[in-house]
Each structure stands twice: as C-alpha cells, then as structure tokens.
Amino acid sequence: MTKSNVNRGREKLLVNDIHKAKTILKNINWNFYQRSTFSPHEVHPFNCRRHHWYPATFVPEIPFTLIEVLTLPNAVVYDPFAGIGTTYFQALLLNRKPIATEICSVAVEYMRSLFILFNSEITFDRLKWDFKEMRKDFNPRKDYTSNVPKNVLIDKLRPWYSEYTLKQLSFLFIKEASCSDKAMKAAMQISISAILKTVSSQDRGWGCIADNVLPKQKQVKDKEVFDLFNKHVNRLFKDISEYLKYVMYGYDSLYKELSEKQTIFHEDVRECKEIPNNFVDLVVTSPPYPNMTDYVTSQRLSYYFLGFDLTDRDLEIGARSRRARKDSIDRYLEVMQRANEVTSQKIKSGGYACYVMPAFNMDNKNNSIRRRIVQKVLSSMDEYDLIKEEEYERILPTIRRSHNIKWASLEREKIYLFRKV
Numbered sequence: 310m311t312k313s314n315v316n317r318g319r320e321k322l323l324v325n326d327i328h329k330a331k332t333i334l335k336n337i338n339w340n341f342y343q344r345s346t347f348s349p350h351e352v353h354p355f356n357c358r359r360h361h362w363y364p365a366t367f368v369p370e371i372p373f374t375l376i377e378v379l380t381l382p383n384a385v386v387y388d389p390f391a392g393i394g395t396t397y398f399q400a401l402l403l404n405r406k407p408i409a410t411e412i413c414s415v416a417v418e419y420m421r422s423l424f425i426l427f428n429s430e431i432t433f434d435r436l437k438w439d440f441k442e443m444r445k446d447f448n449p450r451k452d453y454t455s456n457v458p459k460n461v462l463i464d465k466l467r468p469w470y471s472e473y474t475l476k477q478l479s480f481l482f483i484k485e486a487s488c489s490d491k492a493m494k495a496a497m498q499i500s501i502s503a504i505l506k507t508v509s510s511q512d513r514g515w516g517c518i519a520d521n522v523l524p525k526q527k528q529v530k531d532k533e534v535f536d537l538f539n540k541h542v543n544r545l546f547k548d549i550s551e552y553l554k555y556v557m558y559g560y561d562s563l564y565k566e567l568s569e570k571q572t573i574f575h576e577d578v579r580e581c582k583e584i585p586n587n588f589v590d591l592v593v594t595s596p597p598y599p600n601m602t603d604y605v606t607s608q609r610l611s612y613y614f615l616g617f618d619l620t621d622r623d624l625e626i627g628a629r630s631r632r633a634r635k636d637s638i639d640r641y642l643e644v645m646q647r648a649n650e651v652t653s654q655k656i657k658s659g660g661y662a663c664y665v666m667p668a669f670n671m672d673n674k675n676n677s678i679r680r681r682i683v684q685k686v687l688s689s690m691d692e693y694d695l696i697k698e699e700e701y702e703r704i705l706p707t708i709r710r711s712h713n714i715k716w717a718s719l720e721r722e723k724i725y726l727f728r729k730v
C-alpha cells in the first residue's frame with residue numbers, strides 16, 4: 310500500500326445529542342416512498358447501485374439520513390461490510406470522513422474507482438467525447454481476444470459469451486488496460502464490470518453465475534456491447550457531475566485530504582488492523598444475512614475481468630453456498646459476534662452504530678431459524694459495549710424482494726441504533 314493509513318490518534322467525538330437525534334429519527338418514514346426532504350442542503354442521496362449490479366445493497370436514503378442526523382461534519386463514518394459503498398459515498402457527500410472494509414475485491418475496486426470520479430476537477434464532457442471516439446477504432450474482423458492484457462482471465466470468460474460479444478469485450482479490456490487517464494480508466498473499469506452479467510449468455514440470474522452454471526450451447530447469443538457500455542458511462546458521468554454541483558463548502562479540501570490516504574480497505578472485518586481503535590464516530594452497515602447471498606461468486610465475471618482470485622469467498626460471512634452445511638447457522642452467529650466485537654472496538658465512547666438487519670416472518674422453518682439467530686446476534690451486542698437505543702422498521706420494496714426466492718419471503722427489515730458506552 311503506497312498511501313498512508315487513516316490518521317491515528319484520539320479525536321474529539323463528532324456526534325449529535327442522542328435525545329435530539331432520536332426525536333428526529335422517530336419521525337422519519339423509513340420506507341422512503343418519497344425522496345427525503347430532511348436535508349437543508351441541496352445535497353441528496355447518491356445511489357451507487359445505479360452504476361453496478363451488486364446483490365442486497367441498501368437504499369442510500371438510510372445511511373444518508375442516519376449520517377446527517379447522528380453526526381457533525383468531519384465525523385468519521387465507517388462501514389465494516391461496505392459492499393459497493395452506499396454508506397461511504399453518502400458520508401463523502403455530507404462532508405464526513407468515510408472508511409470502508411470489504412472482502413469482495415470487485416466491490417473494493419468499484420468503490421476505489423468511484424472515489425476517483427468524485428473529483429470536482431474532472432471535465433466530464435471531455436471524457437464523454439473521448440469515449441464516443443474510442444468506439445470508432447473497433448474492427449469487427451480483428452481478433453482482439455488473443456491480445457487481451459495478461460491479468461484478464463480470458464479462458465474463464467470465454468464460455469459465458471458468444472464469439473462476437475467476447476471480441477467487443479476484449480476490445481474494451483485492451484483499451485482499459487492502455488488508458489493513461491485516471492478518471493477515464495476508473496469509468497471504464499466500473500462500466501465494463503457493470504455490464505458483464507447483462508451481455509453474458511447466462512440470463513437466468515445471478516444464482517447461476519454464482520453457482521458457475523455455464524450457458525448451454527443453445528443459449529449462447531450475440532449481444533451489442535458498445536451501446537450498453539456507452540449508456541453506462543454517460544449515466545455515470547451525468548449522475549456524478551450533477552451531484553458535484555451541490556456539494557457543501559469544504560468538500561474539495563476534504564476530498565483532497567482523503568485522496569492522500571487509504572480509506573477503502575480490502576480486509577476481513579474480523580481482522581481489521583488498518584483502522585485504529587476508538588477512532589470512529591458512527592458505524593452504518595448492513596451485514597450479510599444468514600445463508601442468503603453469495604456476494605463474491607455472484608461477481609465471478611468481474612473477478613475474471615480484473616484478474617482477481619475467487620478465494621475471497623472463503624472469508625465471506627453468511628454465504629448462501631454454505632447453506633447445506635449443518636453448522637452454517639451456528640457458524641454465522643459465531644463469526645458475526647466476532648465481527649461485532651472488532652467493529653465496536655473501532656468506535657469512540659459515546660459514538661453510534663446503526664445496523665440494518667432482516668425481520669424474518671415465522672412463515673417457515675428456515676425463516677424461524679434465521680429469525681432466532683439474528684435475534685441472538687443483536688442481543689449479544691451489549692457484550693461489546695453497544696447498548697440498544699432504538700429500532701425502526703421499514704418495508705422492503707417489492708423490486709428487492711422479487712430479486713430472488715429467498716428475499717421474496719422477507720418483507721421487512723429493521724434499523725437498530727446502538728450507542729457505545
């Protein structure tokens with residue numbers, strides 16, 4: 310790691326009074342049917358999942374509201390299970406200092422690339438023009454697949470795409486690897502990674518990709534890559550430039566300060582050595598739920614593109630792929646407790662932790678078991694000095710529930726607010 314670590318040392322607690330905060334939080338409609346109007350500024354939540362498909366991300370309104378109500382500017386906001394950075398980027402836009410840990414390398418790269426693009430000095434119109442021009446170099450008769458950069462695992466990617474689709478992708482892999490403009494490279498990496506699943510011939514959802522179910526010969530079809538890629542890049546630039554118009558005073562100097570440090574760590578939360586103890590003002594997180602999702606292997610195609618090793622999955626808490634193991638639920642409890650113990654050590658005394666956790670119905674045996682285990686995780690928080698202050702319930706939007714059969718039975722989730730004694 311070339312950059313210095315987050316600053317060490319004991320800092321002042323930068324949180325709002327618990328009683329005042331609770332009065333505000335009690336009156337929030339956590340279903341967020343309408344855009345939050347709480348913010349006195351024009352800054353509003355940034356939706357990371359508009360720019361990359363990743364399972365079970367939370368709506369940006371949740372961390373945005375919690376950060377704004379519970380902390381003061383410059384507070385340190387940490388997400389131990391950061392995913393694609395929904396908490397990280399709300400904290401950044403609200404002039405707080407974000408930190409993230411995450412084991413999925415693809416999610417870590419996404420956050421790092423997105424951070425590069427949140428720089429108000431970037432001229433997005435010039436980049437848009439460069440992307441439009443780039444496509445003109447593509448020659449459909451040329452074989453690009455044999456010239457892809459060494460890190461791209463082209464033989465692993467081959468069975469998922471038609472020859473023509475892979476040729477277009479290979480052209481983009483080559484362009485991305487040779488790109489010397491930092492912002493352009495970041496935008497390419499995000500957008501290539503984001504479209505790999507859609508342009509693959511496996512159209513039966515992320516579960517098949519996670520389980521390595523290759524498309525059958527009759528499923529293989531040609532897909533147009535460039536239109537989708539350009540659509541992604543343009544949406545990314547449009548959204549970020551729109552958000553950067555409304556950042557608050559002090560954003561640019563905070564961004565510069567953060568650029569000189571490493572704040573996004575590829576680390577197992579249970580080990581987390583990069584973040585000093587008693588350093589964080591607020592944790593906002595949604596931990597993996599028991600046996601419901603395979604975060605790492607669902608991103609298999611992006612792992613092959615980026616040349617990363619899928620062994621990240623060995624560190625994944627709550628993985629769906631381990632659901633058939635007899636001890637998977639007990640193991641979930643054990644590892645979540647360890648994760649919470651370490652996370653609590655990072656929080657300053659008087660700081661807060663907000664956990665978004667599932668509220669399972671008792672409608673079937675599996676859900677009853679999951680509900681019991683989640684309750685155990687939550688009731689053990691006080692062993693780590695995290696005392697529950699409040700809980701808020703929200704109804705999950707149907708779009709998220711329709712995503713997979715296991716999510717379909719999950720109608721509600723709760724936001725738990727703890728205070729570190």
Ligand SMILES: C[S@@+](CC[C@H](N)C(=O)[O-])C[C@H]1O[C@@H](n2cnc3c(N)ncnc32)[C@H](O)[C@@H]1O
Pocket residue numbers: 364365366367389390391392393394395396410411412413416576577578579594595596597598604605624625626627
């Ligand atoms: C529910 S998702 C978080 C999504 C995030 N809130 C967002 O909106 O992008 C849970 C995340 O925990 C990560 N995770 C699982 N085990 C982990 C571990 N041991 N250490 C760090 N992160 C882990 C998963 O890879 C996944 O990205």
